[in-house]
Amino acid sequence: xxxxxxxxxxAVTTYEDGEPLEEGTVVKYSVFRGMKPDLSDGAQxxxxxxxxxxxxxxxxxxxYYYGVQAYIVESLPSTMSDIDxxxxxxxxxxxxxEGVVSxxxx
Numbered sequence: 001x002x003x004x005x006x007x008x009x010x011a012v013t014t015y016e017d018g019e020p021l022e023e024g025t026v027v028k029y030s031v032f033r034g035m036k037p038d039l040s041d042g043a044q045x046x047x048x049x050x051x052x053x054x055x056x057x058x059x060x061x062x063x064y065y066y067g068v069q070a071y072i073v074e075s076l077p078s079t080m081s082d083i084d085x086x087x088x089x090x091x092x093x094x095x096x097x098e099g100v101v102s103x104x105x106x
Contacts, residue, residue, distance in 0.1 A: 004056040005064060005086050007031060011051050012070040016079065025072050031055075032067045032080070039067050039083055061090040 012026050031053045034042030042065070046053055058064060065085050069077040 002056060003058050003060060003088050004054055005058050005066075005088070007053045007055060007066045007068070007084075007086075009051050009068050009081060012078065021072070026070050027073065028071045029053075030069045030071065030077065032069070034065050035063070037065055037083065037085065039065055039080070042067065058088050060088050063087045 009029070012021065014020050028047045028049060029051065030047050031045045032039055032042040033045050033055060034040065036042075045055060055064070055066075063085055064087075065083050067083045068081040069079070071077050
């Protein structure tokens with residue numbers, strides 16, 4: 001089973017000044033991922049219309065940082081969301097390891 005990280009956020013319903021947005025005003029959300037807490041090494045993963053993104057390009061035993069921007073028109077992004085971190089884990093340790101002694105016949 002491959003690892004994946006599901007990133008979710010709340011839909012934007014107001015402008016940054018608090019004025020309400022009309023429903024359907026947000027045209028897309030851009031999802032970013034990096035390995036540093038400030039996303040200084042971040043790269044855009046996708047543009048989505050929903051408030052969920054599934055990142056299936058992750059590896060075990062790493063910390064990833066995610067941020068999201070909303071767009072009300074193609075060229076006008078919001079401020080970056082708060083950045084969230086996710087730690088992927090290595091596989092569990094093997095269980096019930098047992099050695100058996102046997103004699104080899106010649």
